[in-house]
Amino acid sequence: MAQLVLDRIGKSFGTTQVVNAFSLEVPTGSFVALLGPSGCGKTTLLRMLAGFEQVDEGTIQVNGRQLAGNNLHVPPEQRNMSMVFQSYALWPHMNVMDNVGYALKLKGVKGEDYWQQVMQALETVNLSHLAERAPQDLSGGQRQRVALARCLVSHPDVVLLDEPLANLDQHLRASMEETFREFHRRTGATFVYVTHDQAEAMALADRIAVMNHGKLEQWDTPEQLYQYPQNTWVARFIGQGSILHVHRNTDNRLLSGPEVMQLLSSSLGSTRQAILVRPEHVRVVENGLEIQVLSRVFKGERYKYTARLSDGQELDFFHPERLELECKVCVQVQQAWVLMD
Numbered sequence: 037m038a039q040l041v042l043d044r045i046g047k048s049f050g051t052t053q054v055v056n057a058f059s060l061e062v063p064t065g066s067f068v069a070l071l072g073p074s075g076c077g078k079t080t081l082l083r084m085l086a087g088f089e090q091v092d093e094g095t096i097q098v099n100g101r102q103l104a105g106n107n108l109h110v111p112p113e114q115r116n117m118s119m120v121f122q123s124y125a126l127w128p129h130m131n132v133m134d135n136v137g138y139a140l141k142l143k144g145v146k147g148e149d150y151w152q153q154v155m156q157a158l159e160t161v162n163l164s165h166l167a168e169r170a171p172q173d174l175s176g177g178q179r180q181r182v183a184l185a186r187c188l189v190s191h192p193d194v195v196l197l198d199e200p201l202a203n204l205d206q207h208l209r210a211s212m213e214e215t216f217r218e219f220h221r222r223t224g225a226t227f228v229y230v231t232h233d234q235a236e237a238m239a240l241a242d243r244i245a246v247m248n249h250g251k252l253e254q255w256d257t258p259e260q261l262y263q264y265p266q267n268t269w270v271a272r273f274i275g276q277g278s279i280l281h282v283h284r285n286t287d288n289r290l291l292s293g294p295e296v297m298q299l300l301s302s303s304l305g306s307t308r309q310a311i312l313v314r315p316e317h318v319r320v321v322e323n324g325l326e327i328q329v330l331s332r333v334f335k336g337e338r339y340k341y342t343a344r345l346s347d348g349q350e351l352d353f354f355h356p357e358r359l360e361l362e363c364k365v366c367v368q369v370q371q372a373w374v375l376m377d
């Protein structure tokens with residue numbers, strides 16, 4: 037299996053730089069997500085990994101073997117990587133079995149051996165009963181599972197997935213997430229999964245590379261990204277929360293409840309600093325910071341509120357009970373995270 041190393045990768049189309057000095061070390065067998073808004077360069081980076089696109093700068097290595105950079109470009113078929121696309125990319129004139137077995141045929145695998153390997157891959161994704169079907173007679177989820185089975189037969193070191201769930205509805209996405217987890221567990225391959233959906237990235241990946249304008253903003257576990265975003269941009273992009281400006285007079289980054297309450301109720305201190313308050317860290321209490329409720333959204337198990345602080349800044353919070361708009365309540369903030377820019 038593969039340790040994947042990207043070192044200062046750069047790529048431009050014409051005069052537009054779409055990937056900029058992007059470096060990452062992906063541990064062998066891990067499941068990583070490239071997460072970022074539309075147009076930030078995720079697919080371009082994935083295509084450079086696959087070998088469909090040349091790198092302009094930097095190098096790509098797998099297990100110490102250089103694949104790209106310094107005038108070298110190993111073609112896609114010699115990288116032992118497999119790519120799964122949003123559009124499934126199945127051949128309509130071949131049935132499920134032949135779609136899955138195509139790469140084996142190219143390698144000259146035949147007869148019983150061919151049949152066994154294809155059926156084993158189809159069983160892994162629970163599709164052996166549909167081996168004779170044409171792809172166009174399958175649902176979206178089934179088509180994506182055929183694409184996974186096709187990937188499985190070639191035993192890749194690295195599996196590259198480009199928004200593979202984007203065409204599926206919400207319910208199917210959840211069950212396909214489980215299929216991906218299982219698929220990753222079985223193959224032991226290194227997975228690089230491109231998505232702009234943070235919930236999907238958080239649910240699937242052990243580590244997430246957050247990208248913005250072709251650059252790496254943060255490379256961390258889902259938990260670290262959520263709790264300790266590096267900067268204001270990542271804090272806005274990941275999860276819900278309020279970014280408040282306070283006059284800060286401490287060097288700590290993780291602020292305790294009493295520290296935040298003190299900062300929110302004073303205007304002393306030399307530096308204006310952004311802090312992140314997650315809605316689950318705000319409690320409605322008898323005595324605390326007075327706020328005025330501006331909006332309410334019913335979320336099933338609780339409501340999500342936006343309220344105004346006395347200095348005009350807005351604070352989001354969750355509360356299990358219905359509060360009237362415009363009413364004043366008191367809250368306590370239990371912790372906050374100082375943002376660096």
Ligand SMILES: Nc1ncnc2c1ncn2[C@@H]1O[C@H](COP(=O)(O)OP(=O)(O)OP(=O)(O)O)[C@@H](O)[C@H]1O
Pocket residue numbers: 049054072073074075076077078079080081232
């Ligand atoms: N072949 C190309 N020629 C010119 N520009 C391109 C080409 N491919 C991509 N781009 C541009 O490069 C930028 C990054 O595109 P890319 O598809 O990598 O982004 P992305 O993050 O994957 O976006 P999305 O989530 O919308 O798929 C975009 O501005 C896109 O228009």
